[in-house]
Every structure is written in C-alpha cells, then in structure tokens.
Amino acid sequence: MIKECTTEHITEYGIIYATAFSGEPWNDNWKIEDAEIHIKEIMESKQSYGLEYLVDGKVAGFILGSSMLFHWGRMFEINDLAVHPDYQGQGIATKLLEACLEEMKKRGIKGVNLITQGDGFLPKFYEKHGFKKESEVILMGMEL
Numbered sequence: 001m002i003k004e005c006t007t008e009h010i011t012e013y014g015i016i017y018a019t020a021f022s023g024e025p026w027n028d029n030w031k032i033e034d035a036e037i038h039i040k041e042i043m044e045s046k047q048s049y050g051l052e053y054l055v056d057g058k059v060a061g062f063i064l065g066s067s068m069l070f071h072w073g074r075m076f077e078i079n080d081l082a083v084h085p086d087y088q089g090q091g092i093a094t095k096l097l098e099a100c101l102e103e104m105k106k107r108g109i110k111g112v113n114l115i116t117q118g119d120g121f122l123p124k125f126y127e128k129h130g131f132k133k134e135s136e137v138i139l140m141g142m143e144l
Helices: 007-022 032-043 092-106 121-128
Strands: 002-004 048-055 058-070 073-083 111-114
Touching: 002 092, 007 032, 007 058, 007 073, 032 048, 032 058, 032 073, 048 092, 058 092, 073 092
Parallel strands: 073 111
Antiparallel strands: 002 048, 048 058, 058 073
C-alpha cells in the first residue's frame, strides 16, 4: 500500500535510509540518527512531498522530495528514494516513483530532477522511467 509520508515514521525512514545507502551501490557510512535528521529537514520544508510503501503495515520504502518555483514553472526534486534491502527487487521503488510522478503531474509540476550515480544500474533505472541526463547543466561541488 502506498500512502503519503508522515512524521510519525521518521525513525523507520531513517533506518531504511541508513541501511539502503550504507550498502551497494552507494556504500555510504550513514548513522541512523543522521539519516533521521536528513529526512526530518526535508519533511519540514513547506514544499516537501513524499510517499511510503507499506508491507503488512510496515514501512518498506519511501520517496521524498520538494518543489521549487522557477521562472518557467514549479520543479520537483527527488531527494531520496530508498527501499529497505529486505524488500529490494520487488518493484517497490518503481511503484513509489510512478506514484510520485503521477501526483506531480496532477499538481501541475513542470519537471522532476534528481541526483544519482553517474554509472551502474541507477541511471538505467531512472532512464527506464523517462529521465535523461541533462546536457545544459552540471553538478558542481567543493569541499570546505
């Protein structure tokens, strides 16, 4: 079952996030407490939107992002799409992504962006759902 994300499940989202992103392909060293803060900060945005996927009443995955207005219209950025490793490979990410995209269309969102790995299966996953690499912009960063 898919429902809107709720602050009541931030702990569950934190566990899923830390577990999923600490494994392949990311191998990030997330602490559950930090993941909870990360998710809470996104959810506190007035423009945030997210969905959770429940299996037998238990959160198995979630998608979370926020929208921002630009001169050409409102864009939605997917910040997180995570499925607990115990539930991966069952189509949950696809169902969450498709439900989120459908809701964004209903809300009149002009486009959806996300940041993911540059190679491996993740770009292929998103390309399968209509995403493409941007040719006019690049991600830039700097360590401080």
